[in-house]
Amino acid sequence: MLEENQQPMTENAIELSGVTKIFGGAKPVRALDDVALTVGKGQFVAIVGPSGCGKSTILNLVAGFEKATSGTVLVDGAPVGGPGPDRAVVFQEAALFPWLSVWENTVFSPKARGRPEREYKDKAKQFLSRVGLSEFHDHLPAQLSGGMKQRVGLARTLVMEPQLFLMDEPFGALDAQTRIDMQELLLSVWDELRRTVVFITHDVDEAILLADVVLVMSARPGRIRSRVPIDLPRPRSIDLITDPVFVALKREIFNQIRHEANIARLAAD
Amino acid sequence: MSAGETTTRSDGRGAEGLGALAVRSIPGWLTVTIVPVVLLVLWETAGRAGILPTGLIPTPTMTVNAWYVWTFGPDTGGFNAYSGTWGGVVTNSAQRVVQGYVLAVLLAVPIGILIGWSSVVARLIDPTIQSLRPIPITAWLPFSIAMFGIKEYGAIFLICLGAFYPILINTTHGARSLDQNLLRAAMMMGASSRTILFRVVLPNALPAIFAGMRIGAGIAWSAVIVAELVAVKSGLGYVLWDAYYIGRMDVVVADMASIGFLGFLTDRLIIALEHRLVRWRHIR
Numbered sequence: 001m002l003e004e005n006q007q008p009m010t011e012n013a014i015e016l017s018g019v020t021k022i023f024g025g026a027k028p029v030r031a032l033d034d035v036a037l038t039v040g041k042g043q044f045v046a047i048v049g050p051s052g053c054g055k056s057t058i059l060n061l062v063a064g065f066e067k068a069t070s071g072t073v074l075v076d077g078a079p080v081g082g083p084g085p086d087r088a089v090v091f092q093e094a095a096l097f098p099w100l101s102v103w104e105n106t107v108f109s110p111k112a113r114g115r116p117e118r119e120y121k122d123k124a125k126q127f128l129s130r131v132g133l134s135e136f137h138d139h140l141p142a143q144l145s146g147g148m149k150q151r152v153g154l155a156r157t158l159v160m161e162p163q164l165f166l167m168d169e170p171f172g173a174l175d176a177q178t179r180i181d182m183q184e185l186l187l188s189v190w191d192e193l194r195r196t197v198v199f200i201t202h203d204v205d206e207a208i209l210l211a212d213v214v215l216v217m218s219a220r221p222g223r224i225r226s227r228v229p230i231d232l233p234r235p236r237s238i239d240l241i242t243d244p245v246f247v248a249l250k251r252e253i254f255n256q257i258r259h260e261a262n263i264a265r266l267a268a269d
Numbered sequence: 270m271s272a273g274e275t276t277t278r279s280d281g282r283g284a285e286g287l288g289a290l291a292v293r294s295i296p297g298w299l300t301v302t303i304v305p306v307v308l309l310v311l312w313e314t315a316g317r318a319g320i321l322p323t324g325l326i327p328t329p330t331m332t333v334n335a336w337y338v339w340t341f342g343p344d345t346g347g348f349n350a351y352s353g354t355w356g357g358v359v360t361n362s363a364q365r366v367v368q369g370y371v372l373a374v375l376l377a378v379p380i381g382i383l384i385g386w387s388s389v390v391a392r393l394i395d396p397t398i399q400s401l402r403p404i405p406i407t408a409w410l411p412f413s414i415a416m417f418g419i420k421e422y423g424a425i426f427l428i429c430l431g432a433f434y435p436i437l438i439n440t441t442h443g444a445r446s447l448d449q450n451l452l453r454a455a456m457m458m459g460a461s462s463r464t465i466l467f468r469v470v471l472p473n474a475l476p477a478i479f480a481g482m483r484i485g486a487g488i489a490w491s492a493v494i495v496a497e498l499v500a501v502k503s504g505l506g507y508v509l510w511d512a513y514y515i516g517r518m519d520v521v522v523a524d525m526a527s528i529g530f531l532g533f534l535t536d537r538l539i540i541a542l543e544h545r546l547v548r549w550r551h552i553r
């Protein structure tokens with residue numbers, strides 16, 4: 001503990017080393033092969049890569065939903081046991097409880113953990129208004145659009161005040177305009193909180209716009225192929241995507257993904 | 270709110286389109302009543318024209334008359350069993366149904382949730398239940414009489430047994446149908462197993478539980494009639510046989526109609542309860 005306190009800047013939020021994940025069954029799938037990666041405290045890391053390369057698998061290992069076949073997965077220096085409220089997850093399909101109102105979904109975590117209402121009520125109200133859903137307090141998920149559901153999915157993780165946010169293509173199913181709204185919302189929320197984020201996407205624009213570092217994964221078996229620092233100033237906005245630096249980064253990342261996709265196609269033939 | 274986000278779901282239109290296409294000019298209530306009314310009129314006419322032997326097959330009006338006397342006629346103190354006794358007879362049967370049915374729900378829902386939730390519990394009790402299930406409740410009749418004699422308990426046992434299986438199977442199915450991401454969401458938010466069971470698995474299974482409860486209620490009414498035909502000396506099932514023996518076919522048909530009506534009423538009650546408890550399934 002003492003050592004950690006003396007060197008807070010070098011401390012890693014996430015550390016994977018030698019991580020291999022094989023899904024058993026009749027035809028075992030080697031989803032990850034000897035993956036090593038580190039995510040610094042307060043860093044926003046985006047992971048991109050061809051479909052099926054193991055992006056979700058990495059996230060699920062960190063979240064504690066899956067166990068690595070071999071290797072170590074450390075969060076704040078401690079091995080991951082199972083899922084827990086220190087690591088909030090935002091799912092692609094929001095995964096709201098359809099029988100609970102927007103409000104009940106938002107406060108699910110503190111309520112489920114038996115916290116007294118006065119402890120979380122005001123905070124939760126603030127977060128709900130922060131994502132623009134104060135007026136939808138009593139609505140049910142079925143009454144919300146995809147974008148609004150995802151806002152609730154974000155609000156309920158903000159209420160948890162976790163060390164770490166894990167987001168698996170959270171805006172992947174949204175239409176273009178809603179997606180841009182959500183990206184800007186996430187950018188401004190992150191500027192306030194500066195918590196560690198691992199953000200998975202197949203949208204390279206989105207990765208560059210949001211992240212401090214973009215990790216490009218190789219086709220199956222998944223590995224981290226390269227690490228591209230995004231040295232764009234913050235606060236950022238969607239206008240950045242026409243910036244020459246942005247465009248150059250995009251070309252670089254695209255080439256790597258295309259290269260990986262070609263390898264995958266050749267391997268499949 | 271941003272552009273492109275609306276509060277209505279997109280799937281609200283399809284069903285109505287088909288219905289409107291079918292019969293646009295006839296009002297809804299008429300389409301619903303047309304077949305039963307035609308059947309009743311045909312039946313009545315056939316009876317009056319002497320095509321049907323009314324001694325064996327009473328006409329609808331004869332049936333209604335019999336039912337009227339059975340329900341509102343003077344209590345003859347046992348002299349005429351089919352005058353003014355309907356309320357008591359129905360109460361007898363309904364009480365048995367309610368007791369056996371409530372017992373079935375109280376047993377089947379927790380057991381079903383546990384089987385769906387825990388593979389250990391499933392291995393422990395599912396095989397036993399599955400191997401007893403193919404035995405129809407009618408086959409249990411002698412066993413039930415041997416166990417309970419000609420008493421209430423026999424009927425309640427049969428009703429409970431009959432309603433138990435569909436409720437259990439649907440509940441198990443409902444508990445197993447939990448979306449993996451909902452489970453993961455609950456776990457990452459720090460919910461304990463207990464909390465997940467009561468706040469996630471159970472509400473998720475409620476629609477399936479109600480589906481099972483509706484099937485179970487139908488079986489419960491069949492079971493009470495079977496039990497009363499053979500093992501208990503009161504209720505609608507007993508009257509059915511008794512009236513048949515003394516040739517009161519009008520009472521038999523009135524009895525049949527009463528059973529159908531009560532089954533229908535039970536189903537409506539369960540649907541109403543479902544709409545209250547599973548409001549989220551019916552809202553848009």
Ligand SMILES: Nc1ncnc2c1ncn2[C@@H]1O[C@H](COP(=O)(O)OP(=O)(O)O)[C@@H](O)[C@H]1O
Pocket residue numbers: 023024029030031049050051052053054055056057058220
């Ligand atoms: N539970 C599972 N069982 C078997 N194979 C799986 C499972 N989950 C993922 N996989 C396989 O592992 C590989 C990586 O999956 P995933 O991490 O979901 O990829 P991505 O998120 O990058 O699209 C894929 O080939 C996928 O089919």
Ligand SMILES: [Mg+2]
Pocket residue numbers: 055056057168
């Ligand atoms: Mg994925």
